[in-house]
Amino acid sequence: MTKRKVAAGSRRKRHDNGSAVVKFGPLADWVGFNLRVAQEAAFQAFSKLSREIGEHPGRFAILTLIAENPGISQTTLSNAAGRDKSSMTPVLEDLVRRGLVQRRKTDSDRRTYRLSLAPAGTRTLAKLNVCARTHEDNLDRAVGPRDRARFLRTLRRIAAALN
């Protein structure tokens, strides 16, 4: 029970280190909980990849959406990214300061900014796309090629149903 050598795989620890065996009970079979765990694991993994090239993981969706929709406004961007418009202020301030994004006022509507990628932004996005490709390969491997399409379809249905 308290022998020096313990069962396979579990290295001897002086204390718990918080890694005791835990029962998850009904949580273990709920879609909501497993969805959260999977998403957080995926985000952590992408986070690590993007930090290796010195970029915040959240910048990827922002830069992609600007690249795909040149001239987009901050509010439209925030809606597409699923974030409040007020959280765009510091993010875009940073991206503009670093020369990745251009922010221009229009003549027609002086309230809105028109956002577009600067050349440096295109280059940064290209590097992030390499990270995303690697990340996606890891995810695909876990999902399996046979189930990928079905899995994507289910995710989209969940998003659509709960909005």
Add this chain to the structure above:
Amino acid sequence: MTKRKVAAGSRRKRHDNGSAVVKFGPLADWVGFNLRVAQEAAFQAFSKLSREIGEHPGRFAILTLIAENPGISQTTLSNAAGRDKSSMTPVLEDLVRRGLVQRRKTDSDRRTYRLSLAPAGTRTLAKLNVCARTHEDNLDRAVGPRDRARFLRTLRRIAAALN
């Protein structure tokens, strides 16, 4: 183009309201992005349900884990919930103050707390379980009964592969 009556379903707006048509480009086909969108939609939906009974959505996992593992320590709890141990401090302070959770020191190790549910905590958890059941029904409907088991398996594989 600018007629009074517009195409089906799209109510006439004076301005964009940030709901312009947006191209998602490659984002739309990435597992990582769709996973994020689905999870955030699901969380929002559960959040709304749990706020109706006056409880923070995040308390559900905490209370369930304490119920399933009486005597669990804060660090073990934080690991199981996928949160940093330091974020448990204010949460448990709140739960103890409201009489939902009991926190006792042990004789054997005076550093650790042993957490367990108080009767009020059991009652609150029962109410949260009703919310979770409703939420899960909505999710199941979106997933479809045929794909549910496969979907769960895929989510678990993603979580396992990226840790």
Add this chain to the structure above:
DNA sequence: AGTGGACCGTTTGACATCAAACTATATGCG
């Protein structure tokens, strides 16, 4: 032309979370 309501982006305040530093406690090892 004037005006009221809607909209864009920012500011502010609240909150959850993390990471690192810190205090107190426990224990393996000499």
Add this chain to the structure above:
DNA sequence: CGCATATAGTTTGATGTCAAACGGTCCACT
């Protein structure tokens, strides 16, 4: 025994997010 090291929980500082309030702008309607 005594100390170096590991662990439990808290504190602190930074960050990202939201929601509400605000100033500036636009525009439909009178």
